[in-house]
Amino acid sequence: MPEIYTFPLGPLQTNCCLVVNDGQALVVDPGGPPEPVLRRAETLRVSIRTILNTHLHFDHLYGNQALHEATGAPILVPEKDVPLLASGLGSGNYMGMPKVDVFAYETLHAGRQSFIGLECSVLATPGHSPGSLSFHFPELGAVFVGDVLFAGSIGRTDFFGGDLEILLDAVRSQLFTLPPQTVVYPGHGPTTTIAEEQRDNPFFE
Ligand SMILES: [Zn+2]
DSSP: OOEEEEEEETTTTEEEEEEEETTEEEEEOOOSOOHHHHHHHHHHTOEEEEEEOSSOOGGGTTTHHHHHHHHOOOEEEEGGGGGGGGSHHHHBOOTTOOBOOOOOOEEEOSEEEEETTEEEEEEEOOSSSTTOEEEEETTTTEEEEETSEETTEEOOOOSTTOOHHHHHHHIIIIITTSOTTOEEEESSSOOEEHHHHHHHOGGGO
């Protein structure tokens, strides 16, 4: 049975998720020192094969390089967010925050993928950042959305490349069309479901 574990990491307590399937694992958004994630993977005897970033804001990236060094797993990032790495928003050293360790990456765009033996539809959900991606795993009944959608709220759209109308449209067209019972794993705060957000989220009345 696939399983999901969440670890709030780093200075902004960004949710880092460990997805485990059949002896393998992937990590979404290691936003701080990844030791708790590595310890859990060791306890579960799974090997981390892939590191996914929902978007390239510094608080989702702090653990990328350390996790890559510990596991050899490639880091896959949204292609349209790559320009952010040249600014403080992507590299840290921003709003009094530490610098992000430089990491090598491969780019990813929307479409069907397979990771650790699980199908994944990579969804383009821009608006919080220009290239934000969400990762929907139908077999898990889960979607990892980064900072696009939160329980009862939405992500900020006042950073470079953000746009409120684009974000609302992306949530409606890409996320609210998923099965209603799908569990939403946001980049900060508690999990929710598509059905709950459709019903209660004040930004979508
Ligand atoms: Zn962000």
